[in-house]
Each structure stands twice: as structure tokens, then as C-alpha cells.
Amino acid sequence: MSPRRRRLNAAIKRSLRELRIQLSLLNYRVGARLELNDVDLDYLDLIALQGPQSPSALARRAGLHPATLTGILDRLERGRWVARDRDLSDRRAVVVRPLRHRNAELMSLYAGMNASIDQICADYGERELEVLATFLGRAADAGRRATEKLAGDEDNQ
Numbered sequence: 001m002s003p004r005r006r007r008l009n010a011a012i013k014r015s016l017r018e019l020r021i022q023l024s025l026l027n028y029r030v031g032a033r034l035e036l037n038d039v040d041l042d043y044l045d046l047i048a049l050q051g052p053q054s055p056s057a058l059a060r061r062a063g064l065h066p067a068t069l070t071g072i073l074d075r076l077e078r079g080r081w082v083a084r085d086r087d088l089s090d091r092r093a094v095v096v097r098p099l100r101h102r103n104a105e106l107m108s109l110y111a112g113m114n115a116s117i118d119q120i121c122a123d124y125g126e127r128e129l130e131v132l133a134t135f136l137g138r139a140a141d142a143g144r145r146a147t148e149k150l151a152g153d154e155d156n157q
Helices: 003-034 038-050 055-062 066-078 100-109 111-122 126-155
Strands: 082-086 094-098
Touching: 003 038, 003 100, 038 055, 038 066, 038 094, 055 066, 055 094, 066 082, 100 111
Parallel strands: none
Antiparallel strands: 082 094
């Protein structure tokens, strides 16, 4: 690997760490405004992104003990962020779904960041945006795989 490529790889990793920190701080502020702790906000977003799913599927996906997830879901349900409904395909099963009526409240707190991202994206052409979107998607997949591996390692201990 050339020295320039090594420097660029290091710069990307450093920038991703800085982005993670800034998003964590933003999420902390958003959560504080909504009276949600960081973990609850993360799982609310996970449910919103992945759609309705069973608590056990969510616990597996997150690598959490089901009892821990139950506490998170209880808080989100009390705050009227999610609902637990019977699965239409299996009436014995439960599905967790986000309640959309609070989306505007949540999105308004992210409006500044979303507007800034729109401004940043305006500086790039469509081909560059395709590369960035692909990179970020692949980076998210890498994070998901690393999380699953750590969860599997913990289960095997």
C-alpha cells in the first residue's frame, strides 16, 4: 500500500470516529430533549429503520439479553414511541412497531443536521454521491458484521 493511500485510509477512519462522536453527542442532546436515554433512542431508530419486528428478533439483532430489551421497550412504550401488537401472521407472537405520531417532534430536532447534510451533498455530483452512498452503506454493513461477531463471541464464552 502506498504511503498516500495509507494516509487517506487513516484519514477516513479518523473522520468516521469523529463523525461517530459528533452523532453520539447530537443524539445525547436529542434524547435529553425528548427524555430518552441514548440506548432508548438508538433502539427507537433501529426499529424505525428496520420496520416492525418481534422483540426476540430485535434482541438477536442487537446482541442484547431479552430482559434488557424488555426494559428498553417498556420505556419506549410508556413514552408512546412504540407499540407492541399481535403479529397478524401468528396471533401468539408480538411485533414491535414505531408510532409515527411523534416523528415530527423527533425530526425537528435533527433538522439542523439534515439541512447541513443537504448543503454538503449539493457540492457533489451524482457519481460522487453514488460513491459516498456506497461507501457509507458498506461501512454500516462492516459495523453490523463486527457487532454480530462480538455478540457471537460473547455467546460462546
